[in-house]
Amino acid sequence: IVDNLNPRFNEQYTWDVFHHGTVLTIGLFDNCHISADSNHSSSPGHMDKPIGKVRIRLSTLETGRVYTHTYPLLVLHPSGVKKMGELHLAIRFTATSLLNVLFTYSRPLLPKMHYAQPLSIVQQEMLRHQAVQLVAQRLGRMEPPVRREVVEFMSDARSHLWSMRRSKANFFRLMQVFSGFIAAGKWFGDVCQWKNPVTTVLVHVLFIMLVFYPDLILPTIFLYMFLIGL
CATH class of the missing domain: 1.10.287 (Helix Hairpins)
Incomplete structure (x- = not known):
């Protein structure tokens, strides 16, 4: 399809699935053989630029159901993630024999070796x-x-x-995981520095009570978890 920002492929494809962990990947590219001269198409500057790709896990599809969705086409550029367009797909996963499907799920994912x-x-x-x-x-x-x-x-x-974007994403995930511990540390620091005298006095009273009555430690912890919704 040449010189068309809204192409319509109107094509149907059928594949045989041999493993329930199969992932259907559809990629779109800007063909450099059409947009560039044949003499310069092999140069490093003329490459098939990616428009985006869509991944669909067949294990998440129901048998016999038609899925019609619009998938965004995203490409990672040095400036960030850019949306190149959307792809409309209609997918149907069919099984000729339910017994073969159950047998496939009963087998291990990978070879024994x-x-x-x-x-x-x-x-x-x-x-x-x-x-x-x-x-x-x-x-x-x-x-x-x-x-x-x-x-x-x-x-x-x-x-x-290594990717700076992936490193930042992993760092923010770790910060989100340990956010509870960080908040507890800040709260304990505020208690030690008497920023809120009422809270500090209550914490000291609770600590003295638990020292004299250690049997109340677990009930107090469970009560606190119940109050905060854990």
Whole structure:
């Protein structure tokens, strides 16, 4: 589809599913072979720019139900996440035999050798890199050819690299997890510094009472958890 900001594909595809953990990934790219000259299409500046991709886990779909949704197409740029558009999809997951589906769910997710001798993270990344190289070489000989950056984008070949955005997101997640402990530490510091004399006096009275009556420690903790909604 050329020179159209609202393309309509109107195409139907059917795939055989052999594993219940299959993830359907649909990616959209701006083809550099059309937008650029054939003499410059192989240069590093002319690449198939990603428009976005959609991932759908087949294990979350009900059998025989048609799902019609609009999925946002997001691409990560140096300036941040940018919405490139939306993709309208209609998906239906069908099973020819319920017995085969139940048998598939009864089998382990991975081969037995993976549980006996699991691969390390380094080995997994090496295998991922080799797989990307092989798939890129094979698809590059097709007509029309699929460029290497397309294979890397679809397979998340650079997901192991360090990212400032991912580091910030992980930092904020950790801060959210430990926010309760941080708030408790600040409250204890305020009690020690007598910022609220009434609270400090009540804490000292409660501490003295628990010292003389240690049997009240657990009931007091449970009462406090009940009052705060835990």
